[in-house]
Amino acid sequence: MGFAGTIPPQLGNLSFLVSVDMSSNSFHGHLPEGMSHLRRLSFMALSNNNLTGEIPSWLGVLNRLQYLSLRNNSCVGHLLANICDNLPNLKELDLSRNQLSDQMLSGLSNCSGLKSLDLSFNQFNGYIPKAVGNLKMLEELHLDNNILKGSIPEEIGNLQSLRALSIESSNLSGSIPREIGNLTMLEEVHFSYNRLTGPIPNEIGNLLKLESLNLGENSLSGSIPVGIFNISTLRELYLSYNHLSGVLPSNMCHGLHNLEAILLGGNNFSGAIPASISNCSKLIGISLGDNKFSGPIPNSIGNLRRLVVLYLYANNLTSESPSPELGLFTSLTGCISLMDIDVGDNPLNGVLPRSIGNLSISVVDLDVGNCGLKGNIPDSIGNLSNLASLGLDDNNWTGSVPNTIWGLQKLWILDLSNISLTGPLPRGLCGLQSLEYLGLSQNQISGSIPECFNNLTSLKYHNIAFNRLTSTLPLSLWDLKGLKELNLSSNLLRGPLAPEMGGLKNLTRLDLSNNQFSGKIPSTIWSLESLDHLSLANNSLQGLIPDNL
Numbered sequence: 001m002g003f004a005g006t007i008p009p010q011l012g013n014l015s016f017l018v019s020v021d022m023s024s025n026s027f028h029g030h031l032p033e034g035m036s037h038l039r040r041l042s043f044m045a046l047s048n049n050n051l052t053g054e055i056p057s058w059l060g061v062l063n064r065l066q067y068l069s070l071r072n073n074s075c076v077g078h079l080l081a082n083i084c085d086n087l088p089n090l091k092e093l094d095l096s097r098n099q100l101s102d103q104m105l106s107g108l109s110n111c112s113g114l115k116s117l118d119l120s121f122n123q124f125n126g127y128i129p130k131a132v133g134n135l136k137m138l139e140e141l142h143l144d145n146n147i148l149k150g151s152i153p154e155e156i157g158n159l160q161s162l163r164a165l166s167i168e169s170s171n172l173s174g175s176i177p178r179e180i181g182n183l184t185m186l187e188e189v190h191f192s193y194n195r196l197t198g199p200i201p202n203e204i205g206n207l208l209k210l211e212s213l214n215l216g217e218n219s220l221s222g223s224i225p226v227g228i229f230n231i232s233t234l235r236e237l238y239l240s241y242n243h244l245s246g247v248l249p250s251n252m253c254h255g256l257h258n259l260e261a262i263l264l265g266g267n268n269f270s271g272a273i274p275a276s277i278s279n280c281s282k283l284i285g286i287s288l289g290d291n292k293f294s295g296p297i298p299n300s301i302g303n304l305r306r307l308v309v310l311y312l313y314a315n316n317l318t319s320e321s322p323s324p325e326l327g328l329f330t331s332l333t334g335c336i337s338l339m340d341i342d343v344g345d346n347p348l349n350g351v352l353p354r355s356i357g358n359l360s361i362s363v364v365d366l367d368v369g370n371c372g373l374k375g376n377i378p379d380s381i382g383n384l385s386n387l388a389s390l391g392l393d394d395n396n397w398t399g400s401v402p403n404t405i406w407g408l409q410k411l412w413i414l415d416l417s418n419i420s421l422t423g424p425l426p427r428g429l430c431g432l433q434s435l436e437y438l439g440l441s442q443n444q445i446s447g448s449i450p451e452c453f454n455n456l457t458s459l460k461y462h463n464i465a466f467n468r469l470t471s472t473l474p475l476s477l478w479d480l481k482g483l484k485e486l487n488l489s490s491n492l493l494r495g496p497l498a499p500e501m502g503g504l505k506n507l508t509r510l511d512l513s514n515n516q517f518s519g520k521i522p523s524t525i526w527s528l529e530s531l532d533h534l535s536l537a538n539n540s541l542q543g544l545i546p547d548n549l
Contacts, residue, residue, distance in 0.1 A: 005026075012038060015039065018040050035058075062087065070094070125147045156183075157177065165188065168194070181202075187211045193217040210231050249274070257282075341366050381402065386410055398422075401423075416443070440464040463487040486511070494515070
């Protein structure tokens, strides 16, 4: 559990101490002024506690201090205006994850010997001062998750010892200064989740030691500078959700021998996905979704044996296979670590091969929705026993839901809506006890809702509207106490509504419209106190509307 209480002021009596580490305890309250007597102290670590109050002015007397960490506390106020004048030997300062505010770096421009500065996850406001360029010895600068104004000053280019530069989620605007190309020691650049505009500077191609370039979630425009594709040390390229455009070079992997993740989703990239992408043999993650890529998905992606994530959704991609069967899925069977596959919203217009059942047992997410797929849903899909999410919606399948679906015992989400399924609901669905979302709307499913549906004890969202279901509702349906949304509209369901429906205390939306229900509305409907949407339109219900509704 660690130590608790306040830091004892008697600690200051131990004037011979040169190092104090009281991290990861439950100390609370202010820093006691008695610690000002520790004049020999060069190392002070008080991170991961519950300390409060402002940073005390007496810290300025500890002029031998080289390392100071108050990370992950609840300190408030601002930095000492003269902190660097009084602490000339300070090398590392970590005040991250507190509630500090006021102007950023106002008291730090004279810290000429500072090597590491972390002020992330605070409430600093104002501009990054040009004086930041005076911190010539700085190797790490972290200013993430603050409330900054303005842009990155071009003086940042003076910090030529810098290895890590991170200013994520801090409200930055303006463009990335070209002077960043002077920082040839940089290994990490993280500017994501800001409001940066303009092009990615060509000068970033000069950063030949760069391992991680993270500029996602901004408003950057233009194309990816060619020089970036020649940075052989690059492991992560994250440019998702900007306004970038252009095509990927046909030899894009010629220089990117160490690339592990390429994340370009949510832009305006066009052209083909180069078959040579398989030459980036260390790739773990590919995210190219929500762009304008066209042409075939290269089957050579299956040669990326380390691949874990493949997101190609919402493009204009087709199949490379000459036959109707989609060879991509056969090629992916060799990717033994694959977990997520999303190629939905592409005109693949083919047949899902039986080999899809040979995908890695580690696959947890498979989405091929709205791909123009035809034929039957392969029985082998039941082999993917670790699937948590399966999207087969908006295709042109024929036949019924394969009963082998019972093998997907870990499934949370199953979307089979708008795929022209026929026949009755398979009893195999009743075995999916982890299922939370079941989408079966806009099909031609007939027959009745199986009594065993009450086995779906985790079900929260059930939509089977616009089908041809007949018969009465089984009483077991009202045993699904966790249901939040139930849509049975536009079927041929009949009979009375059971009083037991009042037991669905968590229900927020109930749509039973356009059926043949008859009889009175049960008075127990008043028990559905979470309900904010109710439709019983176009039925044969009669009698009085319950007063307590």
